Amino acid sequence: MNKIYTYYTVFILMIALLVSSCVNDDGSFPEDPGNEITSTSAIVTILNDLNAKGDTFSEDQLCFRFQYPLTLGYNTDSNIRIDSYQGLLDVISGQSSNFNITGIQFPVEIIYSGNTTTNVIGNEAALFEVIRECQLTTFRDIFNKLFKQCFKFDYPVILKNGNKEETTIDGDEGFIRFLSAQGENYQPDFTFPVNILVAPNFEANRISTYYEFYQILNTCVGCPDIRFDIVPLQDNIYQFTPNFEIGNGYELSFKVNEEVIPDVIIDGNVFTRQFSPGTYEVCIKAITPDCLEGKSVCKEIIVEPICPDLLFDFVQQPGSLSYNFTADFVGIDDISYDWIIDNEVIESDGGANGDNMFTFDFTPGTHKACIKAETPSCPNGIELCRDIIVCPELSFTSMQQGVTSTYDFVANFPGKEDISYQWLINDNIQEEDGGAVNGDNEFTFNFTPGDYEVCIVTEIEGCTDGVRFCMSISIP
Template identity: 25%
Template structure:
């Protein structure tokens, strides 16, 4: 891993390095002629909302940590701007622009720009960052209109961490990987499952930090243009990389693991090894994080959220512990009424859910709460594995048209014979979570699309 991609460390965010003159004197003699522009005022107002008063990126508003994807576009620097008092300023980088935005007041603010200028925009047709030239105010207005700032609605995505990755081509002919916390955030940015790359492992990202280790600051990074930046916090790291596609660490540096062990990172292979361990812990754990919820009494709760397409979804969980483990809070809970109970999904819906991804499972038939893995194929075959044991078998659905109940049956050899010996009733059913019961036994399935 010669270069760690930007999205790998979408943590919080501080300033990129660049020099900008923000006094009220003209900068240099060869400045472009500026003209008054309502669009630059609008653009800076929208961009300012992406940062807090310290100049760090608001992480909740920037799920990818990339300015083009989270905001709409990035200016290509240097950029010539003018104040409302006629003074002109050259901005050399995003850092300088942040300084200007933070220093602006009702009495002194930017209201002009020199045309033409270039911006980096996202091209959804080929998943690339393209450079576009803005020749005049009319084209600037068209750019802002395409950003749809007025129609923007925050992504109402649940906080379950199930990362998906999208590969983007950068303007220099290279590529980088953006990691989203889950598919909901990616879809909110306009991506679909067809855009997701299969291997997210090398770009494992834990939004706001890593669950399995912490960076020990200060550290230094080298950006793609050869500049070295000293970083003193996760916030500074995120903002320093907000407009960067590729970076390298300056080695060595240290990290602290979950068990408080301090590890020295001497090169890319060391950080990659830790990331793989972190990824494997998450991936192999499957439902481990929620196993403690099995000890809680069954007391179904329903949660409601809105998808990026505006669809209202209600899901049911065996108890509040499971719902909270999946990232929901009590504020998301709604009454579980008969007409919104996801247990009423049809055979066809359940079959479609099961065939989408791998499923991690826990069952009361295993006293040690061992995690099982199932891959359901649309031809009725299933692959089951656990602790090195792997078998192939079949699965089948049936329904009772009178009671609207859906049933599930397995034909599996040992060590999964106990599951095959029972007829299972679907108690709750959603894209992410399926609960099966047979008398006093249960089988919980959680989707894993890694």
């Protein structure tokens, strides 16, 4: 019996020594914690940030510092009082999956860097506000970046909303919808334990605290920061080249609007395509061993039309109102086009079988001659037009009736059936004639002795030559 008692006493002493060795002069386990410990991811976020900064990062370099003492709570329902910054670092380094900080006792006091004013932080919401003011990376920031990249949920999971009301989530869609409904400042408030599947093999893990969650997030590589460059070449050909390091096991794909580009078209991770004019969304997607669902980045390109430089010339056939047109421009053997007179398509030409020549009989007046082409790179078409002023060359013949003083005059010029003109004797209008007024283009006049000037005149906008023709007649 004495032997058993001796063993029991030694065991108690060893436990006491072990506990005392775990706590130095900068921290202690209080017998009566006083105020209740508030479980919150806010303190875990702060400790995770301090751990990432390392021991060489001094307290003076922090955005804020705690005023000690500070009481924190463990996942074992035990508490510890921290009396200094070094004591806080010791607690951080002493954490493990089985023994880690989950909460803090409010109120706490902090002082912002460069200030001497003490600020009292009375609750979880106020501590989250400190985190935002100091621009620390929150749990949600990391979660949003890595969710479905390094881990997935093995549903269901239970979340508490801003009012601490629990909601059971059964899938990714419901989870994302829940987060969105809580607002951008909401931090995921899990009811632990939570079952997650961790990449790359999505092995099952059961986590019970935010510390354990951070342990997974901190070792997660996640999706690469993908970028790509766009280089316009010629004839609306564009080249798309990834602008990030492509590691082993990476799978790349491109997408143009909703068309996924097969791997066989991507040559050495470079994608080249000729586009028709328009607006396109071009995306690159990378799937990696640490980013199994992939990540996409998209850019918009606006492809402007590339139209041919049309060119044609023309010449009037002597003594007529006919014009000969000849087209000649780069690419004419590959482009079909139309000859258009006064907005009416008269003839199609161009291409391998075209002769690129065109003849048209005009009426006197102002006309518009055009050629118009549409190509895949110029779908709205391009048109080249030139104004042509067609002026008649008036003329007539005269014949005396026997030995009388009566003369017959007959107009004989091209286009007389399309215009109106006047017969004049000594600038006095004698008759309106021409096809435009249903005239017969003949005029007879009985002269008295004297000298006369017989003319035909017309008015056509833009014409100064050829609109008056005269003949002298002398009657003895």
